Amino acid sequence: APGTSTATNPVAMKTIFRDTLFTNVAKTADGGVYWEGLEKEVDGSEGVVDWHGDPWTPGSGMPSSHPNSRFCAPAVNCPIIDPQWESPEGVPISAILFGGRRPLGVPLVYEALSWRHGVLIGAAMRSESTAAAEHKAKVIMHDPFEMRF
Incomplete structure (x- = not known):
């Protein structure tokens, strides 16, 4: 996840908008997720918890998320998936x-x-x-x- 944003991977960002499992990323007080490189910058007043479960602020000197944090979303969420992706005949x-x-x-x-x-x-x-x-x-x-x- 670190470095993934709408600027670097817009399709992935649309895909993970819902029904997504995130691992080793930070969690915001409003129930959202955060990692370095995401568009939204956070400040210390937002109540961010890092991937260890500890309070985190941008000035803490430690990353909020593990360098190999990930997300997993259903393929159906992908806006550019082939319309026939589940066809029994397959796709070429x-x-x-x-x-x-x-x-x-x-x-x-x-x-x-x-x-x-x-x-x-x-x-x-x-x-x-x-x-x-x-x-x-x-x-x-x-x-x-x-x-x-």
Whole structure:
């Protein structure tokens, strides 16, 4: 969640507007949620509780939310989901995207030469560990099909 806002990911912000589970984010006195980078800045008078359950203010020197806090919402909330997403016949697939964490040395996007080549590329992927990983950050690990979090 940290850094997610209407400016950085407007579709996600519309998706999480209702029926959403938030983990390791701050809670505001009015029942809302807060994390660093959200549009709304809070002040100390709003009664914010951090992800540890302790009172929090912007001047506390500590983040309000865990660096790997998350949210989970039903797919039906997504405003750009394909209208046929629940069709028993399925929807046509013209591409499969794998999104990993490789800030250096790997192109942001590249295309496989065929579906078989895509499976090979996906199986051979590696990514950098995250703040939530059991390993230290910046460690490059085997991550087939970018399935690690």
